[in-house]
Amino acid sequence: xxxxxxxxxxxxxxxxxxxxxxxxxxxxxxxxxxxxxxxxxxxxxxxxxxxxxxxxxxxxxxxxxxxxxxxxxxxxxxxxxxxxxxxxxxxxxxxxxxxxxxxxxxxxxxxxxxxxxxxxxxxxxxxxxxxxxxxxxxxxxxxxxxxxxxxxxxxxxxxxxxxxxxxxxxxxxxxxxxxxxxxxxxxxxxxxxxxxxxxxxxxxxxxxxxxxxxxxxxxxxxxxxxxxxxxxxxxxxxxxxxxxxxxxxxxxxxxxxxxxxxxxxxxxxxxxxxxxxxxxxxxxxxxxxxxxxxx
DNA sequence: TATATTTGACCCGG
DNA sequence: CCGGGTCAAATATA
Ligand SMILES: [Zn+2]
Numbered sequence: 418x419x420x421x422x423x424x425x426x427x428x429x430x431x432x433x434x435x436x437x438x439x440x441x442x443x444x445x446x447x448x449x450x451x452x453x454x455x456x457x458x459x460x461x462x463x464x465x466x467x468x469x470x471x472x473x474x475x476x477x478x479x480x481x482x483x484x485x486x487x488x489x490x491x492x493x494x495x496x497x498x499x500x501x502x503x504x505x506x507x508x509x510x511x512x513x514x515x516x517x518x519x520x521x522x523x524x525x526x527x528x529x530x531x532x533x534x535x536x537x538x539x540x541x542x543x544x545x546x547x548x549x550x551x552x553x554x555x556x557x558x559x560x561x562x563x564x565x566x567x568x569x570x571x572x573x574x575x576x577x578x579x580x581x582x583x584x585x586x587x588x589x590x591x592x593x594x595x596x597x598x599x600x601x602x603x604x605x606x607x608x609x610x611x612x613x614x615x616x617x618x619x620x621x622x623x624x625x626x627x628x629x630x631x632x633x634x635x636x637x638x639x640x641x642x643x644x645x646x647x648x649x650x651x652x653x654x655x656x657x658x659x660x661x662x663x664x665x666x667x668x669x670x671x672x673x674x675x676x677x678x679x680x681x682x683x684x685x686x687x688x689x690x691x692x693x694x695x696x697x698x699x700x701x702x703x704x705x706x707x708x709x710x711x712x
Numbered sequence: 713t714a715t716a717t718t719t720g721a722c723c724c725g726g
Numbered sequence: 727c728c729g730g731g732t733c734a735a736a737t738a739t740a
Contacts, residue, residue, distance in 0.1 A: 507723050507732060531717060533732060546731070550716090562731085 425473040427506050432466025435459045437556045515576050521569045527579065529561065540564065549581055557581035 439459040529547035537544045542565035549557040558577040565571050 504722055504733065530715095532734090534718080535730060535732095538729070544730085548732095 425470050428466045428469035428473065430505075432463050432470070434556070435463045435466065439463065440556075515574050517572060517574050519566070519570065519572050521571070523563045523565070523571045523573065525561075525573065527559070537564065541567070549579060551581040555581040 436459075523545075528550040530550045530552070531545060531547050533546035534543050535546070545563045546560070547563065548560040551557045557580050559579045559581075560576045562574045562576075563571055564574075
């Protein structure tokens with residue numbers, strides 16, 4: 418049966434996909450508890466694909482005759498003509514496990530690949546669909562939908578989580594930029610506070626170089642939301658920049674840019690971002706630190 | 713050459 | 727059938 422074949426194929430493809438993701442995950446040595454859970458799930462998925470596939474095979478092997486190849490009467494294979502464009506089953510849509518944020522920029526530091534765009538009823542702007550750039554290379558299943566609500570206002574819905582463990586792009590190296598202002602007001606305006614558990618503690622650390630060496634602390638405009646303020650602004654001790662920009666800049670040209678801009682903070686996906694405001698332009702820039710961990 | 717975007721067809725649940 | 731999500735061939739870009 419064609420139906421059974423498609424079920425079998427789907428099962429095998431699921432197994433292959435899960436095995437690929439599992440391979441990627443096992444290739445790492447800095448697994449967190451989330452990854453452990455993922456590994457468990459992936460093993461279950463692979464097992465299930467075998468069970469499903471075997472189930473299909475055993476059910477049709479004795480009953481149904483083998484499906485014959487289709488030939489034209491004169492022996493030539495049926496030409497696809499314009500090709501049937503028939504596609505396999507689409508992957509199951511998962512509206513669960515989604516997170517939403519509204520931002521004034523569709524960028525978030527991750528590398529995405531656009532795979533679609535749709536006009537949405539009662540929406541002024543089209544909705545754009547993205548998946549992680551490393552979906553195929555690393556089996557990362559993260560994706561997002563971006564709906565522009567108005568000028569400089571985007572609603573971003575995230576699905577799945579990044580397992581690619583790549584560092585977000587577009588990073589800039591902050592120099593010793595005295596006089597830079599950190600505008601934590603950006604916090605409140607992005608709706609992040611509602612997503613931050615009140616019990617969340619900023620993990621203090623003395624191992625790392627204080628950021629106040631690089632940014633004049635007297636100029637820090639700390640208008641953080643109350644739950645995040647406190648003396649734990651020493652949590653800045655825990656903030657340090659990653660280096661490296663896969664883009665065009667070589668890191669030496671960035672300092673002047675930084676010192677001219679206004680910096681704001683961003684929190685997303687357990688990471689703290691510094692963002693640079695240059696007039697109307699906002700450049701997502703520096704990942705400072707993973708925020709609250711699971712272990 | 714290789715990778716990213718565009719875009720209409722395809723898929724699927726309601 | 728419709729609306730929204732996805733696929734993939736054609737196209738663009740470096
Ligand atoms: Zn990813």
